[in-house]
Amino acid sequence: MDTAEFRRRGKEMVDYIADYLESIEQRQVYPDVQPGYLRSLIPEEAPEQPDSYEDVVRDIERVIMPGVTHWHSPYFYAYYSTGNSYPSLLADMLSAAIGCVGFSWAASPACTELETVMLDWLGKMLNLPEDFLAGTAGQGGGVIQGTASEATIVALLAARSRTVRQIQAQSPEHTEMDIISKLVAYSSDQAHSSVEKAGLIAGVRMRKVATDEKFAVRGETFSVMLEEDKRKGLIPFYFCATLGTTPSCAFDCLTELGPICNAEKIWMHIDAAYAGSAFICPEFRPLLNGVEFADSFNFNPHKWLLVHFDCSAMWVRRRSDIIRAFKTDALYLNHDHQDSGLITDYRHWQIPMGSRFRSLKLWFVFRLYGLKGLQAHIRKHVLLAKEFERRVREDQRFEISADVVLGLVCFRLKGSNELNETLLKRINSARKIHLVPCQLAGRFVLRFAVCARSTESHHVQEAWAHIAEIASELMQDLQH
C-alpha cells in the first residue's frame, strides 16, 4: 500500500469509524457468538500473496463485528466505563504515525516532555499537592502507565526497594532476601484483583483488610492488623488504598489511614482507577482528601476522562524512590543529557522499557474539551446514575446495595442470591443491555455503571423499564 492508497483508505476508515460510533446503538451490545466462532471464518494460514483491501474491509463486518462486545454502546452498563472521544482518536492516529518508542529522553524528547507536562496539567486539574508535580520545587512527578495494574506493581516495587534500603541502612547484616521474606503488603478486601496479582508478581505476602458497612477500610481495623503482624515479626511496608472500588465504588478512609502509614513508614499508594477522573470537579474533590499522606497516586484517564485505552496516570512524591527500584543501564541507551538532572528517562519508571506517545491523547482531549467540558461529562454520568437510583428506589421490589456516589448503582431484588442470579442471567440473555454482577457482604448484586459517552437519560429510562419488565416476568414465572 503506497501513500496515495493510504490517503484513500485512511479516509474510508475515518468514515467507517464515524458510521460505527454514530449508529452504535443499533448494534446488539453483547455478541451471540460461541467459543471458537472466529477460527472457522478465516483461513488456517496467512496468505502468501496479498489479499485485496476490499476483502479485508468486508471481513470487518463478517468476522470481527459479530464477536465484538460494544463497550461504547449506550446500552453497555458493565464493568466501568472505558474512555473514547474523537479528539482522543485523532491524537492516537498521530501518535501511531510518529511511531517513536519512548524509553529515554533522547528516543524522542517531545514524547517525554509532553508526558511530564500533561501530568502536571492533570495534577493541577485534580488539585494534587504540589509535591507530586514535576514543574515545582518538589521531588515528585507523573508518568503514564498502561494500566492501574502496572501502577500498583510499580508502587509496590518502589516500596519494597525503599524498605530494604531503610532496613539495611540500620542493620547491614540483613540480606535483601531475608527482608523481602518478612514483608507484608495490605489492601482492602474490596480491592481489585490486580492488587493481589501485584503481590504474586513481586513475591511478597499480601493481606486483605476487612471493610466496614460502607465497604471502606477504616484506620482502626488496619491498626489492629498491623500490630498483629508486627508481633509475628513481619514488616508492614505497603498499603494500597482504593478510592472507588470495583464492586461498589467505595472509598477507603484516607484521612484515617494516611497518618498511620506515615507513622509506620508504610508506602501508601492510592488506586483511584475509575473514580479519579471525578476529582476534577470541586464537588467530588473532597473524596481525595488524605492524598497529602500518600507516596503515590494513580487513576485511569482511559476510564472516565474521554481518553481511550491505554492511559493510566500515576504520580509519585519522590521520583528517586521509583527510579531506584528498577534502574538498569546499557551503553546503547545512553545519551548526552542523561545525568544532567534536567531530563526524565521514563524507562526507569515503568515495567516495559518503552511506551507509545500516549500524552498526545491527553493533550488533544484537554484542549478540545477544556476543563469545563470534561467536568460536564463527569457530572452528566453522575446525574444519570442518580436518575437510575431514583427509579430503583421507587420500585418496592428492589433495594440499593451501596451508596451511589459517582456513576455506579449497585442494586438487587429483595430476595435470595439465586433470584438475583436468575434476574441477571435473563437480562444479559435478552441482549438489550449488558451488566455484570458483584458480591457485597455475601450478597449477589447487580451493577449498573453508566459507561458510554453517548448515554442519555432516555437510554437509562429504557434500561430501567427493561429491567423492571424482566423482573416482573421472573416473579410471574416463579409464582407458577
Add this chain to the structure above:
Amino acid sequence: MDTAEFRRRGKEMVDYIADYLESIEQRQVYPDVQPGYLRSLIPEEAPEQPDSYEDVVRDIERVIMPGVTHWHSPYFYAYYSTGNSYPSLLADMLSAAIGCVGFSWAASPACTELETVMLDWLGKMLNLPEDFLAGTAGQGGGVIQGTASEATIVALLAARSRTVRQIQAQSPEHTEMDIISKLVAYSSDQAHSSVEKAGLIAGVRMRKVATDEKFAVRGETFSVMLEEDKRKGLIPFYFCATLGTTPSCAFDCLTELGPICNAEKIWMHIDAAYAGSAFICPEFRPLLNGVEFADSFNFNPHKWLLVHFDCSAMWVRRRSDIIRAFKTDALYLNHDHQDSGLITDYRHWQIPMGSRFRSLKLWFVFRLYGLKGLQAHIRKHVLLAKEFERRVREDQRFEISADVVLGLVCFRLKGSNELNETLLKRINSARKIHLVPCQLAGRFVLRFAVCARSTESHHVQEAWAHIAEIASELMQDLQH
C-alpha cells in the same frame, strides 16, 4: 467535536500523516531541542474552555515536531527498527474506535479469538513446533504482550511458580519464600537490560553467563556455572536465551543450551525481540533451531514485521504454566464460558489486566503484505546491511566488530575507544543520520541498524559517504 467534525478532522489527519511519512527524509532525523524545551512553549495549565482545533493542529508543528526523533526516517540507524506501515496504522484506527478492553473472552470475544488465531498464523510462518500453537492437540498457545520486557517477566514468573510447585510436591516442608530465596536465573552477558530488570521485579537472583568470541552463550560455560551454583545450594530455574542480542545481533547456541535446560528442569525462554521476524524467511529459520527445547518464545512484530508499537508475540508450550502463575479472580470478571476449557481469558497471561485489540494490526499486515511481502521487507534490510558492511570492509581505516547476520552492522575505526567516541559524537552532532554505540569485548563500537521501511540503497550509500567523510575530517584534525 461531533461526528461530522470528526469526519472532516480525521481526513485532514490522514493527509497530515501521509504528508509526514512521505516527506519524512526532509526532516532532521534527530532534534536540536534542549531539555525542558517544551514546557515554555505551552500554557502552564489546561484551558477552562476548549481551544480551537486549528490551534491544536498548528501546535503539532510548533510544539511537537521540533522535539521528535524521527524513527521512520531513512536516516535513522539507531537502536533497532520499530515497525510502521499503512495497513498497521489503518488497523489501529479501527482498534481504537472499537475501544474494547481485552481481559476476558466475554469482554470482547473477537478480540481474544483473533489474537489466538493470529498467533497461530504467525507461529506457522515461523515454522514453530506444533506444541506452541493453540489450534492443535498440544497444550500451548500464543499471546500478544506489549513488549519483550513483559514477555521475559511473564516467563520468569511462570518458571518461578512451576519450580516452587515441583519442589513442594516432593518436599512439602519447604515454604515458597524459602524456595524463592534459593532460586537463580541466567542470561547472556549480552542480554538486554530488561532481563536484569525482570529479575529485580520478581525478586530473584540473576546471573550473567559469559559469552564466546561471537558474543554467544555456549553450553559448556553454562554447565560449569550451573554446577558451581548447585554446589552452593542454589536452585537454577530459568534461562533467558537471546537470539539477536541488542549490542551485536549475536545468537546464543540453543542446540547446546536447550538439552541442558531440559535435563535440569530449567525453563528456557527465548528472547528474539528483533531477530525473530527474520525467521519467516526459510534461509534465516535455522537460526531458530533448538526452539524445540524451549518452554517459551518471544519476538516483536513491532520491531521488524511492519506492525507498529506495541505488539510483542509470545508463545508458551504449556498454557497451564503461565495461567497458574497469575490467576486471580473476581465475580465481576466471571462469564458463562470461563470454565468451559474452550476459551482464553488473556488477563491470566499478562501483567496488565487488559489490553488493546492489537491482533487487528497483525491481521491487516499479514493480509495486505502476504507472507511474500513480509519476506521481501526482511530480505531488503539484510541486503542493505550487507551493502553497508562491504563499504566498511573496503575502507582500510575501519573494521567490522561482529558477524553481520541480519540488519545490523557493528563497526569501528581501527584505533582507540576515544577515537570512536569522538567519531560517533561528530556523526550525531552533524544531525544528518542517527546512530547509537555499543560495547563489545571492552571496545566502543558503532552500530548501524537498518531501520526504516523507506530506507533504500542510495540512503545507505549516502550514510556511508557521510561517515567516511567525518572520519577523514577527524583524522585530519588529529594530525594537526
